[in-house]
Amino acid sequence: MPTTSVHTDPEELTMTLVAEFPVPVERLWGAFADARQLERFWGPPGFPATFTTFELRPGGRADYRMTSPQGERFLSLWRISEVDEPRRIVFEDLFSTEDGAVDESLPASETVLSFESVGSGSRVTVLTSFASSADLARMLEMGMLEGYEQAFGQLDTVLADLREYALGKGTVTDLVDETHVRITRAFDAPRHLLWRAHTEPELMRRWLLGPDGWEMTVCENDLVPGGSYRNAWAPVGDTEGEPFGFEGENLVVDPERRIVTTERMTGAPFPANTNDLQFDEADGVTLLTLLVTYPDQTQRDMILATGMTDGMETSYQRLEREVLPATA
Template sequence: MTMPVTNVSKDPQAMTMTIVADFPVPVRRLWDAYADPRQLEKFWGPVGWPATFTRHDMYPGGESQYYMTGPDGERPAAWFEFIAVTEGQSFEVLDGFSKEDGSRDLESPVMRMVFAFEETTEGSRLVHTTHFNSAAELEQILEMGMEEGTLSAMSQIDAVVADLQSFAAGQAVTTQLIGEHQVRLSRVIRGTLDEVWKAHHDPELLRRWQLGPEGWTMPVCEVGTAVGETYRYEWEREGGQDRFGFTGTVLEIEAPHRSVTTEAMIGQEETATTNELTLTPVDGGTLLSLLVTYPDAALRETILATGMADGMETSYARLESEVLSG
């Protein structure tokens, strides 16, 4: 097992534990491993306890929600709240446990963690400092196995950052099933955060790229840009055949990072999904993560079987080539 950790220090007076680890990759590569939930899942949990992130909003005020799955099926859950983010250099979060219903367990310890990324002659260094509320809490958390668990988790980072291809720009939409009725679709779009956000919320731009296969047009494009507003998109083949569309309501929106909407095919509103769109700057562009929650597993399977991911890939490729390239 590779162990990049070079130093662990505990200071009861300062109520901190600091872990220093070195990696033979550029700072940006290491940063992106923490910014991309697909990669973070591969090393956030200790060996044998893989993590699943159902939310990961890496911007000030953003949240992350995740659970780890133990060898016997246990699923302890936790959350982050991002206090500060300086892209490529550092981020700071509050870190706590979640209750079974997903809400924050504020009766358990809530720690403050700072992750600082530095360039070295050999690559990059991560300085991970956890701040506790008291010396007693530090001792309590250490007795729970936090140090061993963190070191076990970090032993997996080298393998993740060595993979230079799977998460790079230019890869097609990836699909990951989460739980029984969710799916996460991800892709790095070659464009800035603001450009990709605008392309998803400007009707003129949407009509140019969100078309799926060749031969379709978008005669109706009504965008919702505030909580409570509705949107309506309709497509048809050139010539006016096979018209269909989707409608929904904006539940949350925080430009240019995150939006949450409902979505239902027009005429089939009883099968509405909840779509959580998150945009995150990464090397080569902007990581788009779309978490879709379906009413049940059967509908998820039915929709994915229609070639949903392939249709999205066609549209995103058009977005890059016909909208963002110029």
């Protein structure tokens, strides 16, 4: 976790976050000055940001939305007043409506991003000021402090060279908490090819098979929010095992960026989990990040014990070997 401190000052009506990273200050600045990089961390896990306007200049404006796993959209805008590369960005942080107007019913704030070199790395200080104690209290109640911590916890990955950071490490599984698991896998391929491989049935049938000796017998997907999907597999030849399948609903479909679905095993008496799959590309390398939300720890542990991630890695190796070269 790169955050070194985060605190509020009720008397000064401020919230301050300080985070340090082992990269030059110019690299740290670049993560905030490029909308595509900013999108990868400006928003806690499960609520990624999408910038639709990004004018990083005095008098400029940045519009973005954060989308929950259930498809709820939270709209905001920045009115940028100062840009001093690579030292400082100042902006008014506002909530907005669907037509781009300021939402006056929600608190406004001013944010100052300050960048400096420290030792062999760099530091960013985020100072957010509010007009009243009521505004500060409301934003804390809405989870702003925790959101900042979670968002900046993702910045290490953005700053890293993905080729060095993730390629060759296979499928990596992290237990986030009792009900959340994060699974990552990097590919030496652009994300539009990975998106195709995850959404086109003729491609999915070629790689999404788990261990050898299985075939995908059903691959149906109405790939729109609210649409349903169903996948099924069966053993081939002498392979032991019983046919099985998964089904669910698409909650978020953001082409080449994100798919959020519910997932339940067909016919099983278990509640559904939620899968949030995101596609991030940097310099031709695509990092897949799957955040799985389980109903409880018991179901999480039961599913992980099936060897799910080993099966995923076998499928991903097949994807690299048989599908990506043919679609490039």
